[in-house]
Amino acid sequence: MSGYPDKHSGHMSAYPPRRADAQLNRDRIVQKAREMVREPGELKLNAVAKACGIGQGTLYRHFPTREDLLAEVYRHEVDELVAAAPLLLARHQPVEALAAWFDRVAAYARVKRDVFAAVEAGTWRDLAAHSLGPIGEAVELLLSAGRAAGRIRPDAEARDVIVLISWLSRLDDAELDARGARLLAILVDGLRA
Structure with a gap:
């Protein structure tokens, strides 16, 4: 093109x-x-x-429509989340980078939940399909670094992590505030070698 x-x-x-x-x-x-x-x-x-x-x-x-604007809000959030993975790996050891990235995942989950609640089903399905690849690549980058350092279990797969973190967007703000950090800490501990 x-x-x-x-x-x-x-x-x-x-x-x-x-x-x-x-x-x-x-x-x-x-x-x-x-x-x-x-x-x-x-x-x-x-x-x-x-x-x-x-x-x-x-x-x-x-943004000619409300959905155009909300889709861009979501895309922007995904782009920031994905870009954070290599930056965190450059500054931290792999497990600490993964834990710091999960802190960002909690903020992403709030935006995802709010945007998906506000747009039509077809739009959120398109947005979810578009974000799965880049987010999966960011997770795999973090997991690969941890596996190479011997700090992440060898059987940990990005797809499994995505399934687990996707539940965060189903929590309301109070529950996410009360349990989000603890749930992500449990996930990090479960990923350790």
Whole structure:
């Protein structure tokens, strides 16, 4: 495909790169929507525009529908989660990197739960299918480093970890706050060699 490289996704785009101010607006919209999706009730695009201090036309140029915006919030969260794995491995021993990554998984689980509750079933299925590969690759990166160091059990598979951490997005905030860290610590201990 010919086109322009997208500096955020790495994929080719049919559209030219955004101006710096347009990209700042887009980033601000996504961040504000991420914060607001946790609030009770339906996420309203006009409320997001107002909270960002921009006009509705600017928001609609970036995100024509509410589902477009929520899908981008989710994609952004997945991208940050996946990018964290190699950074954590560069700073920590494998098991500690995995534990720190699981701390990020808890925040991701909240966003996933809130976004999936707000979009139609077809959209969340597409989003889940899109994120499974990159998240699985991040988990495998962390597990492989731990296996190579002799700190993670040799039979640990990324798919098993994904099944276990997926339950976090089914917990409400109170339960996630009360039990999330303990559940992830149990998972880390179960993965140790």
